[in-house]
Amino acid sequence: MWFMYVLSWLSLxxxxxxxxxxxxxxxYYLAELIEEYTVATRRVIKYLIWFSSAVQAGLFLFERFPALLVGTGLFTNLVYFGLLQTFPFLVLSSPNFILSCVLVVLNHYLAFQFFAEEFFLFSEVLAYFTFCxxxxxxxxxxxxxxxxxVLPCTVQAGDDVVSNYFTKGKRGKRSGILLIFSFLKEAILPSRQKIY
Known part of the structure; x- marks a missing residue:
């Protein structure tokens, strides 16, 4: 009896x-695709924001979700549209990005509060959290x-595009989430080296 129990934990x-x-x-594959097709990614994110807004409106009209919860969600989607203005460049210290982070936390708080008071099936709650x-x-x-x-393509006030591009270091190196995934890939599945 105990042997099967240990096997079940090992299999888990x-x-x-x-x-x-x-x-x-x-x-990793998604990050590679997004890096290659930034214009298409921007379009997909824009359609996702529209879809999420439609879901929020549907929840307000058909399911009688509270106006505060839906209004906060719609305002958050409006802030996301502001982030798309500079996509694929996201400045983590910009007021728009900081506001979107604060609104994500606020949305989660309001959603947890609402679902604690109202009964919904777990799949319905998961659907709300996923899409909204x-x-x-x-x-x-x-x-x-x-x-x-991405190669620099516009000059902003006070920026010299060429010198700014070369002073940031090597562009061929990966950074951000792709660097993390590359490191994990090499740590888990080290590449084979040819012996001459």
Whole structure:
């Protein structure tokens, strides 16, 4: 009896390891795609924001969600549109980015408060969190490294594009989330070297 119990825990650890590797590989692939196709990524994020706004409106009209919860969600989506103005460059110290982070926390607080008072199935709560709270911030998070490898194309006030480009160090090196995924890939699956 105890032997089967130990085997079940070992199999659970193996399954968690496989799921973790699959998620890491998927995120790495997504980050690569986003880096290559920043214009298409911007368009996809814009459509995700519109979809999330439509879901919020539908929840208000058909499910009678509170106006404060839906209004905060719609305002957050409006702030996300502001982040798209400079996409793929996201300045982490900009007021727009900081406001979006604060609104994400506020949205989660209001959602937890609402779902603690009202009964919904777990799948319904998960659907709300997925489409209204997690999808767009996750898309921005995965695309954080996309702006680091884009060639400069416009001059902002006080910037010299060429000198700014060369003073930031080597552009061929990866940074951000791709650096983390590359490190994890090499740590877990080291590449083989040819012996001559």
């Amino acid at each position: 650890l193996v399954q968690v390891a496989f799921v973790t590797l699959a998620i890491a590989a998927g995120l 709270l997690w999808l767009i911030p996750f898309a921005f998070f995965v695309s954080l490294s996309a702006g680091e490898n």
